[in-house]
Amino acid sequence: MARGVEPGLGRASALAIAPELCLVDRQPALEHAALIDIATWAGRFTPAISLDPPHAILLEVETCLRLFGGLVPLGRQITKGIEELGFHARLAVAQTPLAARWLARFGAGDDAGKALAARLDPLPLIALADGTPVGPDSLDLLTGTGHASLGEVRRLPRHGLARRHAQAVTDALDRAYGRIPDPRPWFSPPERYASRLPLPTPSDQVDTLLFAARRLLAGLAGWLDARQAGIERFTLVLEFERNSQAPEAPLEIVLGTLSQDMQRCQLLAREHLNRLPLPAAVDALRLTADEPHPLAPPAGELFQGDDGQPGDAGLLLATLRARLGDQAVRCLTSHPDHRPEKAWRWVEPQPPDRSRGRQEPPLPASPRPLWLLPEPRPIPAPPPWTLLTGPERIASGWWDGPEATVRRDYFVARSQDGGLAWVFRDGVAPHYWYLHGHFA
Amino acid sequence: MAAPALSLLDNLVWRGDRLATPALQGRPTGHAALDAVLPGGGWPLAALSELLLPRNGVGELGLLLPLLANVPAGRWAACIAPPGLPYAPALAAAGVPLERLLIVQPESPAHARWAARQALDSRSCEVVLLWLVDADMGALRRLQLAAEESGTPLILLRPESAAHQPSPAVLRLALSPCRGGLGIRILKRRGPQLTEPLALELPWPGGGPRPDGGLEPPSTATGDPQPSSPSGKHALVRPLPPRSAPSGLHAGAQ
Numbered sequence: 001m002a003r004g005v006e007p008g009l010g011r012a013s014a015l016a017i018a019p020e021l022c023l024v025d026r027q028p029a030l031e032h033a034a035l036i037d038i039a040t041w042a043g044r045f046t047p048a049i050s051l052d053p054p055h056a057i058l059l060e061v062e063t064c065l066r067l068f069g070g071l072v073p074l075g076r077q078i079t080k081g082i083e084e085l086g087f088h089a090r091l092a093v094a095q096t097p098l099a100a101r102w103l104a105r106f107g108a109g110d111d112a113g114k115a116l117a118a119r120l121d122p123l124p125l126i127a128l129a130d131g132t133p134v135g136p137d138s139l140d141l142l143t144g145t146g147h148a149s150l151g152e153v154r155r156l157p158r159h160g161l162a163r164r165h166a167q168a169v170t171d172a173l174d175r176a177y178g179r180i181p182d183p184r185p186w187f188s189p190p191e192r193y194a195s196r197l198p199l200p201t202p203s204d205q206v207d208t209l210l211f212a213a214r215r216l217l218a219g220l221a222g223w224l225d226a227r228q229a230g231i232e233r234f235t236l237v238l239e240f241e242r243n244s245q246a247p248e249a250p251l252e253i254v255l256g257t258l259s260q261d262m263q264r265c266q267l268l269a270r271e272h273l274n275r276l277p278l279p280a281a282v283d284a285l286r287l288t289a290d291e292p293h294p295l296a297p298p299a300g301e302l303f304q305g306d307d308g309q310p311g312d313a314g315l316l317l318a319t320l321r322a323r324l325g326d327q328a329v330r331c332l333t334s335h336p337d338h339r340p341e342k343a344w345r346w347v348e349p350q351p352p353d354r355s356r357g358r359q360e361p362p363l364p365a366s367p368r369p370l371w372l373l374p375e376p377r378p379i380p381a382p383p384p385w386t387l388l389t390g391p392e393r394i395a396s397g398w399w400d401g402p403e404a405t406v407r408r409d410y411f412v413a414r415s416q417d418g419g420l421a422w423v424f425r426d427g428v429a430p431h432y433w434y435l436h437g438h439f440a
Numbered sequence: 441m442a443a444p445a446l447s448l449l450d451n452l453v454w455r456g457d458r459l460a461t462p463a464l465q466g467r468p469t470g471h472a473a474l475d476a477v478l479p480g481g482g483w484p485l486a487a488l489s490e491l492l493l494p495r496n497g498v499g500e501l502g503l504l505l506p507l508l509a510n511v512p513a514g515r516w517a518a519c520i521a522p523p524g525l526p527y528a529p530a531l532a533a534a535g536v537p538l539e540r541l542l543i544v545q546p547e548s549p550a551h552a553r554w555a556a557r558q559a560l561d562s563r564s565c566e567v568v569l570l571w572l573v574d575a576d577m578g579a580l581r582r583l584q585l586a587a588e589e590s591g592t593p594l595i596l597l598r599p600e601s602a603a604h605q606p607s608p609a610v611l612r613l614a615l616s617p618c619r620g621g622l623g624i625r626i627l628k629r630r631g632p633q634l635t636e637p638l639a640l641e642l643p644w645p646g647g648g649p650r651p652d653g654g655l656e657p658p659s660t661a662t663g664d665p666q667p668s669s670p671s672g673k674h675a676l677v678r679p680l681p682p683r684s685a686p687s688g689l690h691a692g693a694q
Contacts, residue, residue: 313516316562320544320555328545332528332538344528349542367645368530370501388651412651419498419617420651437527438497439645440617 022201030198031055034087040189041085041219043226045078050097050184052131056104058097058184084218086197094119097184098176102127120176121151128153132172142169150176193223193289202241202281206273209238209282213269216287221262229292230258236269237286238278246279248286256318257351258293264315271322314351339397339406340372340436366392367412369422369437376424376434383423383433385413395427412439467567467593470506471640478611479630483507483567486591488584490609492627494600496523498615499622502642504569504595509535511566518559520544520570521552533645553579560590571597577606584608603627620650 005014005021014021031054039049039057045068048060061074068074075091082089092103095116103119106127125142127150128134141164147153154173161170175182197212213236224230236251253268320329331349335342390411397405407427415421422437466482468475475481483489491500508531511517517540519526532538544559546552549572556570560583570583575598587594596609603614612628621641626634644650 312562313514313564316516316559316564317542319558319562320542324544324546324551324555328547330543330545331541332526332531332543334528334532334538340527344525347539350539368527368533370505370527370530370534370645371497371524372527374525414619415617417494417617418619421497440497440499440502 024200028054033196036187037195037219038082038085038087038089039187040193040195040226041081041222042078043189044081044222045074047226049187049189051187052097052101052184056101056131057187058100061093081218081222084215086215096176096178097182098131098172099178101131102176105130117151117154117177121149121154123150125149125153128169128172132168132175134168134172138169189223189226192291193220194287195219196284196286198284199282202283204278204281206270209273209285210266210270212285213273213287214266216285217262217265217269220265220287220289221260223289224260224292224295227292228295230260230295231255231290231292232258234265234287234289236272237288238276238282239284239286240278240280241283249276249279251276254318254321256314256316257312258295260295264318268318268322271319275323275325317349317351338394339404340368340394342397342400342404343368344372366410367439369420369439371438371440373436376436379423379433379435381425381431381433383413385415385421385423387411387413387423388420391425393427394424410436467507469503470510471503473638473640474503474624477626477629477634477638483593483595484610485593486588487611488580488587488594488596488607488609489611490596490598490602490607490613492598492600492603492612492614494616498617499642500597500615501526503615503622503624503640504567505531505534505536505643507567508541509537511537511540513540514564516540516542516559516565518542518544518556518565518568520555520559520568521546521549521572522569523571530645549574553583556583556594557586560586560592560594563590563592565592568592568594569597570594573599575602577608581608584610 005018009017035051035053035055035057039051042049042057042059046059046061046064048063050058050060052058059078061071065071065074068077071093075093078091079089090104092100092107094100094103099116099120102123106123107119108122125139125148128142129136129139142153147156150173153169154177158170161167171180174180195216197216199208199212203209216236220231220234233252233254236253237248238251239248240246251269251272253265253272255264255268259265317329326348329349330346333345333347335345337343388411391409392411393407393409395407408424409427410422410424413421413423420439421435422439423433423435426432426434466475466478466480466484468482469478478484491503493500508517517536519541522543522545526541526543528538531541544552544555546555552570552572553575556568559565559568568587575583575596580596583594583596600614603612607628609628610630612626614625614627616623616625616637618639621639624638624640626638641650
C-alpha cells in the first residue's frame with residue numbers, strides 16, 4: 001500500500017511497483033467459509049444474523065442495544081472482536097438491510113443521526129448494483145441520462161423507469177428506503193464448532209501457530225458465548241505441507257473443566273504446541289470443539305479480594321498434563337487384592353470438584369508399609385534384622401498366570417538403624433529373603 | 441500504668457530466647473510434640489520447609505500423613521517426583537483421600553521444579569511435596585518466593601548431604617530413624633536453636649501398638665557434627681530481608 005499498490009491495479013503493474021509482492025489467488029470458497037466463521041462468532045451479540053454474500057453480514061441489533069450499552073459501545077466491541085478474528089470490517093447501521101449494506105460499502109460513515117433518505121441520497125450510482133439484481137445495462141442507462149447519485153434516480157418517474165426495463169432499480173430503491181419489506185433468511189450457527197484457518201505462508205514456528213490458533217479460539221469464544229455453553233476439550237489439527245510424510249497431526253487439548261475461558265485454552269494450546277515435534281511446516285490449522293455443555297454464569301463476588309481465592313484445581317491438572325504428559329500426572333487408588341503388587345492401581349486424576357466420595361475397597365487387616373519398592377530387593381538370608389511380627393502368608397494368584405502367582409511369608413522387621421521394614425521369605429525353595437517396603 | 445505498655449512492647453520486640461510468632465499461624469503437623477517447638481505451631485504456611493533424609497523411607501511419609509489426610513474437597517495435595525511408590529492401601533488406611541493426592545513423576549529435576557511452581561501458582565494445592573536431590577541456591581530461592589506468594593506450604597525432601605548447603609528455607613528438619621519412631625533435629629527455625637533432638641512416635645497402621653515397642657531416645661552418636669554446648673548457640677532470628685534487595689548485596693558494596 002505504501003508503495004502505491006491499490007485495489008484495481010493489474011497484476012503486472014503491481015509487480016512492477018513492488019517486485020517482492022506476494023500474490024495470492026482469490027478463493028471464493030474460503031471467503032464464504034470466513035463469512036460463516038464471522039457470522040458464527042457474531043452470535044454472541046444477537047441471535048438474528050443473516051449472511052449477505054459475498055462480503056456482508058447483517059445483524060439485527062435493535063433488540064440488544066440496551067444489553068451492550070448503546071450503539072457506539074456495541075460497534076466498538078464488534079470492530080475489536082473482528083480484528084481479533086483477523087479481519088477488518090466496516091460497520092454501518094440503518095433501518096433496512098440493503099441500506100445498511102450500501103452505507104457500509106459506500107457511505108461516509110459519520111451520519112448515523114440523520115434520516116435514512118438523507119443518508120442514502122448522496123450515495124454513488126454504483127451502489128445500486130451491490131447486492132441487487134440491477135444489471136450493468138440499467139446502470140449504463142442511468143449514467144447515460146446524466147444521473148450520479150441515488151437521490152437523483154429516486155426522483156425519476158417510476159413508471160418511466162419500469163418501461164425502460166429498469167424495474168429492478170425501483171425495487172432495489174424501495175427495499176433500501178423501506179417502502180417494501182425485505183425479508184432475509186436467518187443464519188443458524190452450526191451445532192458443532194469447526195473452523196479452518198489456512199496460514200498465509202507455511203510455518204513451523206510455535207509463535208506463528210499460536211497466533212493463528214488465537215484467531216480460531218476467538219471464533220470459538222463467540223460461538224460458545226452465543227450458546228452460554230462451555231467445552232471440556234477441543235482438537236487442534238495441524239495440516240502439514242502437501243509434500244510431507246504425515247498429512248496432519250491432531251492435538252487434543254483437555255481443559256480440565258467445563259470452560260469458555262479462552263485464556264486457559266491459549267495457555268494449554270501453547271503447552272501442547274511446545275511439546276509437539278513438527279515434522280514439517282504447517283500449512284493450515286483446523287479447530288473442532290467438543291460437544292458444548294450449558295455453563296452456569298460465573299458467580300461473582302461483590303468484594304473480590306486477591307487473597308483467599310480458591311484456585312483452579314482443574315487448570316493445574318490440565319497444565320501439568322499438557323507439559324509433562326498424561327503418564328506423568330496420575331492418582332493412586334487401592335484395589336481389592338491380597339497380593340501387594342496388585343493391591344494398587346494408577347488412575348486418571350479427576351478434577352477434585354467432580355470426584356465423588358469413592359467406595360473404599362475392604363482393606364487387609366494387617367498393617368501395610370507406606371512405601372512399596374517397585375521390585376522386591378534381595379537381602380541376605382537369614383536377614384540381619386530383627387523380625388518383629390509375622391509371618392503373614394500371602395499366597396496364590398494362579399488366575400493371573402504362573403508368573404503372578406506368589407507364595408510368601410511377610411514379616412515386619414527392624415533394620416539396623418531402627419526403621420521398620422517389610423520383608424518376606426519366598427515360599428518356594430531356595431527360600432530367598434526380600435525387602436519389599438518401608439513403614440515410614 | 442507501666443505494665444500494659446510493657447506488655448505491648450513485649451509483643452513488638454522479639455527476644456532472642458523465644459520462638460518468633462509468624463504473621464500466619466502454621467498448619468498443625470498432627471504431632472503435638474513437634475508443634476510445640478515450631479514457630480507458629482505447625483508447618484509454616486507460605487514458606488519453604490526442608491526435610492533432610494538419610495535415606496528414603498525413613499519415616500517422612502508417616503510424619504506428613506496428618507497433613508495429607510486433611511486435604512479438603514476440591515483441592516490437591518501434590519507429590520512431585522517421589523523416589524518410590526507411595527503405597528495406596530496403606531495411605532487409604534491412614535485416611536488419606538487418594539483421589540486428591542496427585543502424583544507427578546516428571547522426567548527431569550527441572551520439570552519437577554516447574555511442576556512445583558505451577559502447583560504453587562495455581563493456589564489449588566493444600567500442600568506441595570517436592571523431592572529434590574540437587575538444587576542450587578537460585579532455584580531454592582525461586583521456590584521459596586513462589587511459596588511465599590501463593591500462601592501454600594512447600595515441603596522439600598532432600599538427602600541429608602544437603603544439610604551443609606545454605607538454604608532459604610524457613611524451617612529445616614533433619615530426620616533420622618530411631619527405635620520406635622522418628623528422630624528429628626531442627627537445623628533451622630525462626631527461634632533459638634534447639635540442640636536436643638526430638639523423638640516422635642509415629643502411629644502404627646491399624647492403630648495398635650508399634651511392634652517394636654515404645655519409644656527410645658535416639659542415639660546422638662550418629663549424624664552430623666552438631667553444636668555440643670547449648671550455651672551461646674542460640675541462633676538469632678533476623679527480620680525478613682526486604683524483597684527488593686537480593687541477599688549478598690550490601691548497600692555499601694558498590
